[in-house]
Amino acid sequence: MSNMINKQWRIAARPDGNVKITDFELQEEPVRELADGEFLLRTHYLNLAPVMRMYMQGISAAGEVPLSIGDVIHGRGVAQVITSKHPDYQVADVLQGQIGWQTYKISKGTAGERFYKMPRRGLSYSLGVSLLGMTGFSAYCGFIKCGFPKTGDVVLVSGAGGGVGSIVVQIAKVLGCKVIGIAGGEEKCKFVSSIGADQVIDYKNDDVAAKITEFAPTGLDVYFDNIGGEILAAALENLSMNARVVLCGSISEYMRNEPFGLTNYTKLRSTNSSMNGFFVYNHEKDFIEAEENLACWINEGHIQVKEDITNGFDQMPFGLQNLYAGKNQGVALCKILDDSELIFD
Ligand SMILES: NC(=O)c1ccc[n+]([C@@H]2O[C@H](COP(=O)([O-])OP(=O)(O)OC[C@H]3O[C@@H](n4cnc5c(N)ncnc54)[C@H](OP(=O)(O)O)[C@@H]3O)[C@@H](O)[C@H]2O)c1
DSSP states (O other), rough: OTTTTEEEEOSSSSSSOOOOGGGEEEEEEOOOOOOOEEEEEEEEEEEOTTTTHHHHHOOOOOOOOOOOTTTTTOOOOEEEEEEETTOOOTTTOOOEEEOSBSSSSEEEEOGHHHHHHHHOSSSSSSGGGGTSHHOOOOOOOOIIIIHHOOOEEEEESSSTHHHHHHHHHHOOOHHTTTTEEESSHHHHHHHHOOOOOOOOTTTSSSSHHHHHHOOTTEEEEEEEESOOOHHOOOOOOOTEEEEEEOOOOOGGGTTOOOOOOOOOTTHHHTOOOOOEEEGGGGGGGGGGHHHHHHHHHTTTOOOOOOOOEEGGGGHHHHHHHHHTTTTBHHHHEEEEOGGOOOOOO
């Protein structure tokens, strides 16, 4: 194994505002021999997600341990077992889970790495960091298990051009809901229409609260919140009776120094509505159902994923930078090795 070189992106500095290339350091080290109980993974795809800047700031987020300067950055991805001395992981298994920003990983398969074997479905394994991974599971579990959608519901989705939001829009359409998406700018809004949203609000140019009232005159039955802040406040002004608000993310808060401070939460009381905090790993029992249904909807052509692919491990920092600049359409990920390089027995 000594001829294999593991490339790693490590934290060089805590980000201030959007990430800069000087916040990262690229290191290379030889892959060591395996001990008993270990297996070697070769990375194919790595997710690029908003939470990564929090990791780089040393904040404990998404259940991961806080990182110090010099640590390899956390990141989920898809990798294949290429050598194994572990009884539960065989050569050729394709896993999705916590790999980190590196091209190889030696693992013992600990609970914290949350590895899931990906079934062979004849679909691209890149879906393990999008529709058939935590992004898809977040959309499915957050929307279905916390938003309790019904046919005919009026559903508002913010961050609708992003990874989670774009999948929620499509699931809501499969379930027969009327869907209003919120995205920023003309191009993103066109994309959200193209995946099935009945109406789209451009939060960068429209009066969001007024548009929600116009598009949902009888009120919102479900609001799937990826953004927090002013958009959450605008949604609360437009709830129908017994509405469900799913708090999935609050991306507008991540770079603020002072939290937004919601003042109209009493709208929940007057409409007998509920606001549910959601964390995807609290729904692990639902992942098999999520994976099966999502794969079925992909095969039937009901849902598609737009992958925003950064090509090459060396480009990872720029992929993350683009995410924070809102340049991604759909799920942001980095392709390190193509599916054609997978080995199968
Ligand atoms: N609770 C959980 O378990 C869980 C799981 C996964 C993700 N999340 C959270 O869910 C959210 C979405 O994740 P994702 O993976 O879909 O991210 P993503 O692909 O980056 O999408 C987020 C979208 O938010 C929009 N956005 C960024 N800044 C904004 C702002 N200030 N105001 C309004 N919109 C803004 C961007 O689109 P525009 O160009 O349209 O602005 C972007 O496409 C994030 O907050 C993430 O942390 C939570």
